Amino acid sequence: MGLLAVGLFSACEDVEVLQPHAAVSVEGDQYVYEINETMEVHFTGQAENVVIYTGDTDHDYELRSQSNYGLVVNKGLFTYSYQTPGSYKVVCVATNHGDAGSIIKTDTCSFMVRVIDDDTTIERLSAPQVFYDEVFADALNDTDWLLPLPRKILFNGADRPVSLDQRLKFYINSSSTVVLINGEEFSSTDKYDLANVLDITVRSYEGTERPYKLYTVNYGEFETFEMLGVAGTITRSEFDYSYYEINLEVPAGSDLSAVAPTFTLYENTKVYVDDAEQVSGTTTHDFTQPVTYRFVASHPDNPDITTESTCVVTVTVAAE
Amino acid sequence: MMKQIFKIQVLCVLLFAFVGCEGFLDREVTGYPLEENFFYTKYQLQTALNATYDVLQSDAFNDSEWRFGEALADDVIGTDEGLGSEMGQLVHFRFTNSNTYIKNRWDVNYKGIHRANQVIANAHKVELTSDAYTEYQTVREILGQAKFLRALFYFNLARTFGGVPIRPEVESVDSLVIPRSTLEETYAYIEKDLREAACMLEPRYTKTDAGKASSGAAVALLMRALMYQATPSVNSEKWEQVVELGRFFVDGEPMTMRQMLKWDERYNEDWDSFKERLWFRDGGSYTYTLDSELRVLQGMYTFNCKDAYGMDICYLDQWYQDGEFCSGSIFEVVFKESGDGTDGDTNEGGYIYDDLFSKDNCRMYADDQIITKIFGNDARKQATIGHHATTPDLQNTEIGAGRIFSLKWYTPVKDKPTFGGDNAKNRRYLRYVDVVLMYAEALNECGQGAEALAQLNSYKSVINTTSIDGRTPNTSSELYKAGGYGYVRDQIWEERHMEFAFEWERFWDIVRQGRAAEVLKEYSNMRPNKRGSYFRAGVNEIFPIPQTEIDVSNGVIEQNPGY
Numbered sequence: 001m002g003l004l005a006v007g008l009f010s011a012c013e014d015v016e017v018l019q020p021h022a023a024v025s026v027e028g029d030q031y032v033y034e035i036n037e038t039m040e041v042h043f044t045g046q047a048e049n050v051v052i053y054t055g056d057t058d059h060d061y062e063l064r065s066q067s068n069y070g071l072v073v074n075k076g077l078f079t080y081s082y083q084t085p086g087s088y089k090v091v092c093v094a095t096n097h098g099d100a101g102s103i104i105k106t107d108t109c110s111f112m113v114r115v116i117d118d119d120t121t122i123e124r125l126s127a128p129q130v131f132y133d134e135v136f137a138d139a140l141n142d143t144d145w146l147l148p149l150p151r152k153i154l155f156n157g158a159d160r161p162v163s164l165d166q167r168l169k170f171y172i173n174s175s176s177t178v179v180l181i182n183g184e185e186f187s188s189t190d191k192y193d194l195a196n197v198l199d200i201t202v203r204s205y206e207g208t209e210r211p212y213k214l215y216t217v218n219y220g221e222f223e224t225f226e227m228l229g230v231a232g233t234i235t236r237s238e239f240d241y242s243y244y245e246i247n248l249e250v251p252a253g254s255d256l257s258a259v260a261p262t263f264t265l266y267e268n269t270k271v272y273v274d275d276a277e278q279v280s281g282t283t284t285h286d287f288t289q290p291v292t293y294r295f296v297a298s299h300p301d302n303p304d305i306t307t308e309s310t311c312v313v314t315v316t317v318a319a320e
Numbered sequence: 321m322m323k324q325i326f327k328i329q330v331l332c333v334l335l336f337a338f339v340g341c342e343g344f345l346d347r348e349v350t351g352y353p354l355e356e357n358f359f360y361t362k363y364q365l366q367t368a369l370n371a372t373y374d375v376l377q378s379d380a381f382n383d384s385e386w387r388f389g390e391a392l393a394d395d396v397i398g399t400d401e402g403l404g405s406e407m408g409q410l411v412h413f414r415f416t417n418s419n420t421y422i423k424n425r426w427d428v429n430y431k432g433i434h435r436a437n438q439v440i441a442n443a444h445k446v447e448l449t450s451d452a453y454t455e456y457q458t459v460r461e462i463l464g465q466a467k468f469l470r471a472l473f474y475f476n477l478a479r480t481f482g483g484v485p486i487r488p489e490v491e492s493v494d495s496l497v498i499p500r501s502t503l504e505e506t507y508a509y510i511e512k513d514l515r516e517a518a519c520m521l522e523p524r525y526t527k528t529d530a531g532k533a534s535s536g537a538a539v540a541l542l543m544r545a546l547m548y549q550a551t552p553s554v555n556s557e558k559w560e561q562v563v564e565l566g567r568f569f570v571d572g573e574p575m576t577m578r579q580m581l582k583w584d585e586r587y588n589e590d591w592d593s594f595k596e597r598l599w600f601r602d603g604g605s606y607t608y609t610l611d612s613e614l615r616v617l618q619g620m621y622t623f624n625c626k627d628a629y630g631m632d633i634c635y636l637d638q639w640y641q642d643g644e645f646c647s648g649s650i651f652e653v654v655f656k657e658s659g660d661g662t663d664g665d666t667n668e669g670g671y672i673y674d675d676l677f678s679k680d681n682c683r684m685y686a687d688d689q690i691i692t693k694i695f696g697n698d699a700r701k702q703a704t705i706g707h708h709a710t711t712p713d714l715q716n717t718e719i720g721a722g723r724i725f726s727l728k729w730y731t732p733v734k735d736k737p738t739f740g741g742d743n744a745k746n747r748r749y750l751r752y753v754d755v756v757l758m759y760a761e762a763l764n765e766c767g768q769g770a771e772a773l774a775q776l777n778s779y780k781s782v783i784n785t786t787s788i789d790g791r792t793p794n795t796s797s798e799l800y801k802a803g804g805y806g807y808v809r810d811q812i813w814e815e816r817h818m819e820f821a822f823e824w825e826r827f828w829d830i831v832r833q834g835r836a837a838e839v840l841k842e843y844s845n846m847r848p849n850k851r852g853s854y855f856r857a858g859v860n861e862i863f864p865i866p867q868t869e870i871d872v873s874n875g876v877i878e879q880n881p882g883y
Binding site: 036037038071072074075077079080081083124126128130131132133134135136153154155156173175237238239240241 | 416417418553767768769770773801802803804805806807808809810856857858859867870871875879881882883
């Protein structure tokens with residue numbers, strides 16, 4: 001009996017802990033990643049337990065005595081992604097344990113990865129506080145954006161003028177990307193004078209820059225409108241800034257079959273009915289039916305950049 | 321000699337025993353239902369459907385629902401937000417791919433899918449006792465409900481994980497590993513189930529049928545699934561389809577089966593085989609053609625909270641027993657009442673109500689700052705209570721200093737069960753106001769702001785005169801205001817936030833709206849533990865596929881980007 005006990009104990013003491021071997025391969029031999037791109041690491045060594053220190057916040061091998069920790073590798077496959085650009089030392093720790101953890105043998109290997117952030121794309125761009133509204137700009141091509149703004153907004157029953165000094169909001173996927181406006185760093189609380197073309201530069205963390213231009217064009221509308229001696233007033237839509245109506249009542253007995261209204265337009269605006277350009281006091285229409293005017297307003301610096309709006313003029317004749 | 325005889329006897333017994341074993345093993349099992357021989361009657365099919373509903377009632381399902389839908393978002397403060405626990409890691413977005421709650425969510429929804437698949441795959445085996453129309457109708461409605469439930473579980477997975485593996489309806493050991501489908505494919509599968517269910521089910525089930533998923537529920541969930549595929553301020557046919565469904569559900573415009581199913585663009589199936597597959601049988605006044613109009617949904621569900629007897633109830637009663645299956649409620653998770661005080665039941669919802677509204681050990685609460693942020697001065701703020709505050713039924717609550725709870729999870733005295741463990745209060749899953757607000761949002765996205773505002777205010781004007789607690793009259797006249805796209809959209813979102821506060825939809829809503837990072841960042845600045853500040857835009861909108869799924873599939877199931 002005594003011999004058996006001795007045998008058992010000696011068996012415990014004889015447990016041999018093999019020296020682990022730390023080795024990894026990186027999928028596709030890729031050592032440069034974009035933000036949030038998945039890094040796939042395969043453990044190719046021999047060990048009972050494997051952890052990987054990814055080298056970023058909380059997972060720095062050098063700071064392992066200061067609560068930084070490695071992430072466990074399951075079945076030899078480890079996936080991870082970095083959220084901040086930079087260079088990171090990835091350390092793989094392979095461990096074999098002896099009986100009750102009294103013997104621990106480890107082996108480590110490491111490699112460097114570089115995480116780049118080269119994002120210079122503006123996803124969306126808006127003026128976020130046009131009164132209470134967020135008005136989005138349209139991307140015209142790779143560089144030019146157009147922000148169409150109304151001259152006035154109908155809000156709470158009154159027409160309120162819209163200033164061209166507006167805040168801007170950029171929707172960019174990377175938080176490391178910097179936006180410069182006319183050479184100065186963009187601030188979400190500053191107001192920018194949209195009467196001028198804004199030169200926007202988007203600079204990525206890696207330093208690559210991409211230029212954009214923001215053009216602002218007011219929707220076209222009649223500055224004044226008059227026919228048969230009666231002045232028309234624009235009625236705006238609260239929901240659609242590019243749509244107006246003018247409702248006129250002309251004196252009894254007026255003939256509406258061929259009337260040439262007189263009107264004035266803001267600069268850089270043309271007005272059409274169908275495709276025919278309208279001339280104040282000259283072009284006639286049959287106003288017994290509503291007439292739809294189409295405005296094309298263009299940017300003074302670039303006539304190709306235009307925005308369209310419509311106005312429906314409805315005329316009634318006063319009763320005798 | 322005696323010994324030899326004994327040995328021979330033992331040998332013989334053993335020999336017979338072995339022979340007996342072989343015969344026993346080969347024999348067909350009788351008296352015990354198997355998948356192959358179970359689904360012969362409509363009653364058996366109904367039993368399988370009940371098993372699918374059972375997943376909705378389970379603690380595991382509802383536990384996952386509040387952890388993700390509410391605890392991750394900006395309306396609550398959790399009592400388990402330390403980074404030492406897996407829940408803390410989850411709500412801080414600092415979890416690993418092996419997080420238990422992520423795995424549980426995956427598992428419980430697939431459990432539901434598996435059970436729904438049993439109904440759908442075996443319905444064709446049912447043998448009817450007569451050729452009567454109602455016999456076919458019964459099976460069709462069971463099948464339709466299973467399709468609704470399967471879509472609900474897949475939708476939960478899609479908005480949590482992105483595209484997921486679509487399990488075959490009949491599982492085989494030869495193909496246990498199924499690769500992930502794309503997000504578009506997953507949503508197409510969900511849409512197909514819901515569009516078919518919308519054709520197969522009754523508009524609304526009441527009385528003894530109350531609780532069944534109706535075509536109203538299928539259309540409402542379909543609108544939600546479509547909305548989750550669309551992006552605010554980006555034109556999309558999904559927004560247009562939500563409008564199309566809103567016109568049918570809310571405005572009462574007719575819709576044919578062809579329109580609902582999107583038959584011309586999505587089906588490559590003979591109409592007769594479609595009818596046979598889904599148990600549509602012509603009979604009585606029913607003749608099903610592609611141009612048959614769907615049963616009208618308009619008017620089946622209303623804002624005005626009326627109970628099952630048509631009596632008016634106050635706003636809060638919508639969440640109590642008076643409001644179960646009321647006209648404002650489209651689909652509920654029905655908790656079973658054992659009535660015997662049995663402890664440890666996993667399908668009575670007791671766990672949730674105790675956890676979310678318990679004085680000692682609550683899981684989540686809000687504070688003044690949060691409540692003001694959600695409600696401002698809206699009367700619905702009364703739907704919450706604070707420390708030692710009095711509930712509408714004059715009960716004192718001991719919920720802790722500065723802590724505020726939602727009365728939506730409170731069990732009033734009149735509903736208190738005889739036994740402590742039997743809460744038996746249903747969870748409201750889809751409400752009519754959701755349909756109207758989804759419709760309004762889609763209208764605004766499609767450039768019809770005036771109509772959107774009209775829909776939004778159609779609800780606000782009802783709320784303005786509805787008493788919240790049944791004691792204090794509400795006499796507000798404030799309506800939402802007209803404005804441009806962004807303004808109307810923000811007002812709709814504000815109304816959603818108030819109306820669905822603490823109903824476990826908040827996290828999904830802010831993700832869908834594309835502003836989860838922004839909202840959580842703002843929230844993290846209010847909180848000492850900075851919960852939410854680790855949310856990574858572009859990654860954390862969906863969660864990692866549980867690591868075990870990657871492992872057991874040997875990498876066939878691919879991980880989401882960023883994990």
